[in-house]
Amino acid sequence: MEYIDNISKKIWITRLCRIEASKRLDSNDSFTQALLIYYSAIITALSIWVFFIEKTSQNNESKASLILLISSIALTMYSTFIVSxxxxERAIKMKYNYIALDALSKDMNKLKADFQENFIEKDKLxxxxxxxxxxxxxxxxxxxNHTGYDYLKAICDDKDVTMTKFCKVKYTYFKAKEIITMLICFIGPLFVIYTYIKW
Structure with a gap:
């Protein structure tokens, strides 16, 4: 019976991890789409700024135009990266996978129940x-495959699993890293533009 329990447990954990992976990929999709809009808004603002600089003064025109050119190239590269x-698509594929794992988990639970009710022999089981x-x-x-973060998130949210201190620390590290990355993505371009203008 231990063999059956081990298979059942790994199916269940993998299913939970795939659910978290699907959520993460969906979240990444939403975040990157929001970033594309945000970066496009920055470039639009820069374009307007360059237009007014050209109207008022010739001194800063080359610097402003260079910032706009670099920003446009960066946005094009970022867009290509996001599409790749x-x-x-990966989130949808992961969703289909965890739905299939759920069906497999139900089959395994039925098999265990049949064995306990003596409807099935041990060898057949x-x-x-x-x-x-x-x-x-x-x-x-x-x-x-799901990531280590997906696994930690899955066992963190599962009330049947007790997380060790090490797992909690690692999960907190992953979460903090995710938040810092998001902040850098939003604040970074503005900081670079501001620094370049002041320089």
């Missing part, structure tokens, strides 16, 4: 569990 990441394990391995290959 395909967050939305092990054979069917091995088949479900093969399906599990096949499902793992259908989508990219």
């Amino acid at each position: 990441k395909a967050y939305k 092990i054979n069917e569990a091995a088949e479900l394990d093969k399906k599990y391995l096949s499902l793992l290959q259908e989508a990219e």
Whole structure:
């Protein structure tokens, strides 16, 4: 029965991790789309600024035009990068994967219940569990692997799992890193432009 429980547990944990991975990818998609709009707004503001500088003074025109050119190139490169990441498509693929894992988990629970009710013999139980394990391995290959952060988030949110102090610290580190990265993405361009103008 331990063999069956181990398979059941890994299916359940993987399903939770894939749910978190799908949420993370959806969140990344929303965040990057918001950044594209934000960066486009900055470039629009820069364009207006360059237009007024050209009207009023010739001294800062080259500096302002250079900032605008660099910003436009950076936005183009960022847009290309975001398209290549395909967050939305990956999130959908991950969602299909965790739905299939959920069905597999239900099959495993039914198998365990049948065994406990004596509807199924031990040898047959092990054979069917091995088949479900093969399906599990096949499902793992259908989508990219989840990250360590997804795993920590899954076990953090699961009330049946007790997190160790190390896991809590690691989860906090990942969360802090995510927030700092978001702040840098929003504040960074403004800081660079401001520094360049003052320099």
